[in-house]
Amino acid sequence: MPAIVKRIFFLSLALILSLTLIGCAGGGLSQEEIDQIVANAVTAAAEIDSGKFDLDMSLTMNVVGGDQPGEGTAVIDTTGAADNLDKEMQMTMNMVTDTPDQGRQEWTMEIYGTGGWMYMKMAIPGQDEQWRKIELTEEVWQQQGQLGQEEIELLTTATKVKYLGSEVVNGTDCYVVEITPSIETLGNLMSQQLQFLAIPLEQFNLPDILKEMSAKEWIAKDSYLLMRAEVYMAIEIRTEDVEGATEADFEKITMDTNMGLIFYDYNQPVSIELPPEALEAEEVTD
Secondary structure, three states: OOHHHHHHHHHHHHHHHOOOOOOOEOOOOOHHHHHHHHHHHHHHHHOOOEEEEEEEEEEEEEEEOOOOOEEEEEEEEEEEEEEOOOOEEEEEEEEEEEEOOOEEEEEEEEEEEEOOEEEEEEEOOOOOOOEEEEEOOHHHHHHHOOOOHHHHHHHHOOOEEEEEEEEEEOOEEEEEEEEEOOHHHHHHHHHHHHHHOOOOHHHOOHHHHEEEEEEEEEEEOOOOOEEEEEEEEEEEEEHHHOOOOOOOOOOEEEEEEEEEEEEEOOOOOOOOOOOHHHHHOEEOOO
C-alpha cells in the first residue's frame, strides 16, 4: 500500500472517529414537539456531571487504480468515561486493521485526562510503546473530554430532524430521531478533532468527499439524555482531492463506515486510575 494511501486510510479513521456522535428520535410528533425534545436534550447535556460510553465501528476501504489496488478493513471497539466536574476522562481503544500489504494487525490506544494533563499511549505493531502527555487546557478539554457535547451540537444545528418513533434502550423508553447534520458543523467538529491529531483538514473539501450519511439518536423520554446513536457514512476521495497524490498512487478511494454508540451510568461516580508508568510520560507541545 503506497504511503499516501496509508496516510488517507488512517486520516479517514481519525476523521470518522470525530463524527461518531450524531442523533435521532421518531414518530408522529409536531415540529413544535420535536423542537422541544431538542431543547430538552440540550439542557440535559449541559447538566451531565459524568458518564460512560461504548463505541463499535467498522470501516471498509477500497482502493481503485494505482500500483496496489485492493481492500482494507478496520474494526474498532472503544470504552470511555468522563467526569465533567473534575475534568477527568479515560478511554481505551482497540483496533484491528487488515490491509493487502501488511495483513492483519492489532493496535491499542489508552488516553487519560487527570491532574491537569492528558496522557496518551499507542501500541503500534513493530514500534516501542511510549507514554506522552500534553497540558489539559480548557481548549483540549472542550475538544476531547466533555461527554455528550458534540452530538448535541450536531443535533441542534441539524438541517432536518425527523421523528421515527419510540424504542427501549437498556430498559429506558426513548424517542428515536433521524437527523440531517449541518455540513458546516461537521466541518468545525472535524477541524477540532484533526487539529488535535495534527492532521490538516484543509486537505479535504467535506461536501465533495462525503457522499452519503445517515444518523439516528435515541433520547430518553424521562431525562432527555442521549442513550444510543448509530451513524453510517460513505466517503469517496479522488486523486485531485489529496495534495501531492497522482494516479500512480490511486484513482479513487471509497470508504463505508458503520458506527454504534451506547451511553450509560450518567451522573454515577467515575474512578480514573492513571497507570504508574504514565507518570514518566514525555511532555509534548503539539
